[in-house]
Amino acid sequence: MKNTLISLISLFTSCFILFFANGLINVLLPVRMGLDQVNTDTIGLVLSLYFVGMLLGAIYSKNLIKKSGHIRMFAGCVALSAVSILICSLYTDPVLWGAMRILLGFCNACAFTAMESWLSDSATKENRGKLLSVYHGTALFGLFTGQFLMNAADPSTSILFVLSGIFLCMAVIPVSLSRHKGPIVEDVSAISMFKLASVSPLGVATCIIGSGAYASMFNLLPIFAKEYNIVEFELSVYMGVAILGAFLMQFPVGYLSDKFDRRTVLLGMLGLSIAVGLSVPAVASQGLGWPLILATMLTGGILACLYPVSVSETLDKLKQNEMVGAMGTMILIGAIGGVIGPYSGSLLMKVFGSSALFYFIVTAEVALASFVVYRMSVRKALPVEEQESYVMQTAMTAVAPELDPRTQYQEPKYALSGQAKTAQDLAQLDPSAAVKMARAVAIDDPQKGVEVATAVASVEGIDVLRLYEVMKEAAPFDMPKITQAIVTTKPDLAYELVSKLAQWYPTQVVSVAQDISESMPELRKEMARVAVESAPENATQVAEYYAQILSEEQEAARPADRGDETTDQEVVEIASQIMESAPQQALDIAVAIADAAPENIVEIAAGAAEIIHQQEESGAVDLVAEQTQSENDLAVELAQRLSEVSPQDTAEVAGAIVDAIPEAASKVVDAISKGDNSKEGEWVDLIDQPPKG
Secondary structure, X not given: OHHHHHHOHHHHHHHHHHHHHHHHHHHHHHHHHHHOOOOHHXXXXXXXXXXXXXXHHHHHHHHHHHHHOHHHHHHHHHHHHHHHHHHHOOOOOHHHHHHHHHHHHHHHHHHHHHHHHHHHHHOOOOOHHHHHHHHHHHHHHHHHHHHHHHHHOOOOOOHHHHHHHHHHHHHHHHHHOOOOOOOOOOOOOOOOHHHHHHHOHHHHHHHHHHHHHHHHHHHHHHHHHHHOOOOHHHHHHHHHHHHHHHHHOHHHHHHHHHXXXXXXXXXXXXXXXXXXXXXXXXXXXXXXXXXHHXXXXXXXXXXXXXXXXXXXXXXXXXXHHHHHHHHHHHHHHHHHHHHHHHHHHHHHHHHHOOOHHHHHHHHHHHHHHHHHHHHHHHOOOOOHHHOOOOOOOOHHHOOOHHHOOXXXXXXXXXXXXXXXXXXXXXXXXXXXXXXXXXXXXHHHOHHHHHHHHHHHHOOOOOOHHHHHHHHHHHOHHHHHHHHHHHHHHOHHHHHHHHHHHHHHOOOOHHHHHHHHHHHOHHXXXXXXXXXXXXXXXXXXXXXXXXXXXXXXXXXXXXXXXXXXXXXXXHHHHHHHHHHHHOHHHHHHHHHHHHHHOHHHHHHHHHHHHHHHHHHHHHOOOOOEOOEOOOHHHHHHHHHHHHHHHOHHHHHHHHHHHHHHOHHHHHHHHHHHHOXXXXXXXXXXXXXXXXXXX
16 A cells, blocks of 8 residues: 555645646635625626536546547646636636636546546555545645635735646646556446435435535635635634545544444434534624534534435445446536535525525525435334445545445556557457467567467457467466456357366366356356356355355345345255355265355255256266265265254255255155154145245
8 A cells, every 4th residue: 555655645745736736726716806806696606517517527528538638638737727717817707707617627537537547547446445545634734725825815915816826737747747657537327416315315305405505605605704804814714624524524524434324313313503604694694713613613524424424325225236327427416406506595695694504504404304304214224233334525525436435346447558559459450360460479578478478369259269379479477467358358159268278277267267257257157167167176165155155145145135146056056066166065065165155055056966966867976976876865965964054954955955856855855854744734734835046
């Protein structure tokens, strides 16, 4: 982790400078418009337009990265941000400033996407959460310190605008000097807002209301402060404590959100914020003091926590494969709230005075609290231990879904090197020449050879099995890596490729099959089959390995995924695959898998019994190592061993076995009833019934 952070110093430096400049801009614009006697509702509209740009940036930023690359897109957008703020220094025209706010929001969204894509490239499954915390901490620290630059010059002059432009330009330098290349950015299919609202009404409501209230407070707070003569350095302190609260409140809220029912915590947060928010105008009339600082810090902190709570609440209701798309939609919903909030608040402030800002926020919170109570009455709470974890973020710095540690980790993909691209182009014209090129590169540099061979294998018309044999001659010691790489490109040839590997390197095939199974779960059945066929003596160990993986996945399954029968079906299919490949060890295999997945024990018993019956019909013997047993004896042993795994399913297991081997019924009944004579009649009755599944 330490080395990762060191390698990202240039990125975090640019991140801090970028948010430092934005911290100044966020205070400078409303203050300057106030000094120029711009109407409050106009100020709110201009500030709201920033989120229009954010919304557009969230939609189009990935396309820009694909066309220009991470560094060029970051540099271009941040430079354009500097242009937008410098243009604002020329004329105090609300129309011009509104257009520049849209441009600034768009450029910031693109810059954030570039930084987060860079982070996702450096993140692993284990350190994503820590990197994300450092990123948000850096961003909020930049916003906090940037407030104080307001005291460097008179806001009625152009100096602060120029300083903002200078710092934005400076943010480009650390990243531009880096040689880092970001991963390929892939499009993610977002979930529609209507579908998301139907799945998690409370999550969506909290997102849009919380984001609107948060944007209102942090954009219109300087106007509120001016009415109470909180200006110059006091204004910096006042705005700074609001940002500080947004950072500090993440920790207690995150802890409570993970330890208690999230809706109860949300209701408590809203209740506290409502009480404190109502007191802010009265406290402000006494001047800037500790009561006002504490009240503003609590209000700003709670509002900042509503967005991450809404994300966690929404993810609780979604399947694992829906989380990334949902988080992208949540970012858009948050931006919509940001568009609505400041302008709505400014309209009320124009009519009722600046104090209406907090009354507007309180009204929004009361509405949300009422909806929380309603949702608690119509939907049962999710057990605390099954809730998704809280992840620190704010609506202003919403994280890229790929970085969130709750989403499924995907290895970053990179653009092809020059050699690989040349080989791929050559393969389309002359497949034979491309194979020869892959061989030559592998002999010279086996690591590059893996990439070139994979690129060539991806081209239609290439004889992949021939290419595979050529690579074995060129780089024999790298065949496990080459196998895994080509399988990712041609998964339909996985069985043939790994089977060939088994012929050449029988001692390595089991580990390669396991690695492929981990990276490509859809190939588990084929990999289990080839592993057992190549090393039948290890069939039980292979079964235990796959059983352990499936058991861990079932234990870690999220509530929304438990209604999916795919995992249960996969357990049964893998068990059948391994038993068919090594029928001599069918009993041990069945017990190993049933022990890890007892909820599928009846189906596993049926599969094992069918294997035994097929072996009997074919005249096979020695189903148990070094021992010849009759079909009936094997059925009895199977029933006894599986009943030890799951005693409560004994009757149904016996029924499944007898259904496949009817001749063994009496012996199975005698064997399983010895342990509990009081239920012998019950065993017989249940065995007469068809087994479940």
